Structure formats: structure tokens, C-alpha cells
Amino acid sequence: MAAAPEPVVREAVLQAVVQAPPPPELPPFPTNEMPLTDIVLPGLAPEGDTLERICADIGDCTRCRLSQGRNKIVFGVGDPNTKLVFVGEGPGADEDAQGIPFVGRAGQLLTQMIEGTSAKEGIPLKRADVYICNVVKCRPPENRTPEADEMQICGQFLFRQLSAIKPKAICALGSTAAKALLGGKDGVTKLRGKWHKWNDIPLMVTYHPSYLLRPYNQEAKRESWEDLKKTLHFVYD
Numbered sequence: 001m002a003a004a005p006e007p008v009v010r011e012a013v014l015q016a017v018v019q020a021p022p023p024p025e026l027p028p029f030p031t032n033e034m035p036l037t038d039i040v041l042p043g044l045a046p047e048g049d050t051l052e053r054i055c056a057d058i059g060d061c062t063r064c065r066l067s068q069g070r071n072k073i074v075f076g077v078g079d080p081n082t083k084l085v086f087v088g089e090g091p092g093a094d095e096d097a098q099g100i101p102f103v104g105r106a107g108q109l110l111t112q113m114i115e116g117t118s119a120k121e122g123i124p125l126k127r128a129d130v131y132i133c134n135v136v137k138c139r140p141p142e143n144r145t146p147e148a149d150e151m152q153i154c155g156q157f158l159f160r161q162l163s164a165i166k167p168k169a170i171c172a173l174g175s176t177a178a179k180a181l182l183g184g185k186d187g188v189t190k191l192r193g194k195w196h197k198w199n200d201i202p203l204m205v206t207y208h209p210s211y212l213l214r215p216y217n218q219e220a221k222r223e224s225w226e227d228l229k230k231t232l233h234f235v236y237d
Contacts, residue, residue: 045163051080054160058137064153066138066146072099076133076161083168084235085131086110087158088208089176090146096139101132106209110173113209117228123236133161135180151180162198169235170201171228174208192227195234204231 046053055075061067074091077100086102094104102110111127118125136146136154146154158180162170172178175187181198182191182205191205206227207220 045160049160049164051076051161051164054157054164058157061137064138064150066136066140066150066154069141070138071096073137074099074101074134074139075137076131077101078127078131079129080131080165082129082131082165084171084231085133085162085165085167085169086171086173087162087177087181088132088134088173090134090136090143091139092143092210093139101134102209105213109209109212113225113228117225118232121229121232123232125232125236131161131165131167133158135177145176151176155180162201167201167235169231170198170203171231172203172205174211177208178205192223193230202234204234206231 058073058075061073070091074095078085088102091101092104092106094107095101101107110132114125114127114130135158136150137157138154140146140150170181172181178188178191179185181203182196188205188207192207194204196203196205204227207217207224211217212221212224
């Protein structure tokens with residue numbers, strides 16, 4: 001069969017291109033400039049998920065730029081059957097060195113808050129009885145605030161941790177944890193002291209212990225103890 005004259009072939013190709021349906025629009029990949037409210041965490045966790053399985057799935061994670069400067073992945077620590085989970089922002093230098101969340105000065109204060117408030121309120125509770133983790137599992141450079149894409153990538157593992165534990169309540173420590181779990185742009189001052197919900201689990205927002213270490217934040221320290229007292233009575237009474 002003789003080949004069609006070149007102009008006819010070219011015309012047929014052009015017509016096919018014109019009539020082809022447009023490619024589907026893909027959702028934008030998060031950039032460093034994307035606000036936290038644009039982050040969508042996964043809606044489902046695997047059936048029968050466990051902390052061991054989540055940790056194995058993280059592996060020697062290199063999914064985002066935070067992996068480039070870390071020493072250790074800081075997964076989480078505490079009782080996997082606890083009724084109360086504390087969520088912070090991310091590891092600092094001490095946490096990065098040891099692979100355990102909240103072991104530096106802020107962590108020591110958090111331990112005092114948990115155990116001291118529990119003792120005063122007649123609740124037999126130690127730090128080991130709760131579970132503590134962070135939004136991101138690797139230390140951000142110079143302890144900067146995690147960026148939107150870093151929080152999205154690590155957020156899927158935080159989602160799975162909370163879904164696997166199924167605590168009676170969550171305590172978000174600081175603005176970054178609050179925004180990651182609740183969305184929106186409100187800071188701690190607006191959110192603290194009242195109950196919110198993450199996937200139907202009651203959530204209390206309070207100040208991050210590192211903020212309370214500053215000498216001029218005495219009022220915030222008092223408010224934080226009130227938030228913790230309210231949380232402990234809700235969970236353990």
C-alpha cells in the first residue's frame with residue numbers, strides 16, 4: 001500500500017493532538033513556602049498497625065532533607081498501651097544523639113511536669129507510663145521549625161503512631177505540633193486550655209517545655225501546669 005503524501009500524514013497527527021483529552025491535573029507537591037493548612041495527612045492507617053511495624057517502615061529514612069544532617073531517627077518512647085500521648089515538634093541535639101525524644105533540658109522539664117503534677121493530684125503516673133513522640137523524627141538544622149514538606153512526609157508516620165496507640169487523649173506541645181494535628185494558623189495562646197479533637201480523640205494544646213525554660217515566661221508556666229492538670233484528670237479520673 002502506497003504511503004500517504006506527507007502533508008496528509010502531518011495533518012492527521014495534528015488533528016489527533018488537538019482532539020486528545022488534556023492530562024489530569026496532579027495535586028501540587030508541597031514546597032517550603034506552602035502553609036501548614038495545605039498539608040493533608042493520610043486518612044487511613046494499615047489494618048492491625050503496630051509501633052514496631054511503623055518503625056520498620058520508616059527504616060533508615062531518607063525521604064526528606066532532614067535525613068542529611070541527622071545522627072539518629074527519634075521515633076518515640078513510652079508505653080504503647082498508654083491512655084495519653086504527648087506530641088512535640090522535633091528532636092534537638094540531645095535527642096538526635098540518643099535517639100530518644102525529650103531528654104535534654106526541655107525533656108527534663110516535661111518529666112517534672114508529668115510526674116510532679118501527677119503526684120500533687122494524687123495520680124500514680126510516671127513518664128514511662130505515657131508515650132512521647134514528635135511531628136518530625138529527625139533533627140532540623142540549628143533546631144529550626146520543620147518546614148511544610150518535612151512535616152507532611154513525617155506526618156504520615158505520626159498519624160500511624162497515634163492511630164495504633166489509640167490513646168484517650170493527646171497533648172500537643174507547642175504551635176508546630178498543634179498546627180500539624182489541628183491545621184489552621186492559630187497559636188498556642190489561642191488554642192490552649194480547651195479541648196479540641198484529632199480524629200475523634202480529645203486533644204489539649206499547651207506550651208512547649210522549651211518555651212517555659214525562658215525566665216520571663218512565668219505566666220505561661222502556670223497556664224501550662226493548669227493545662228496538664230486538666231488533661232491528667234480527664235484521662236485518669
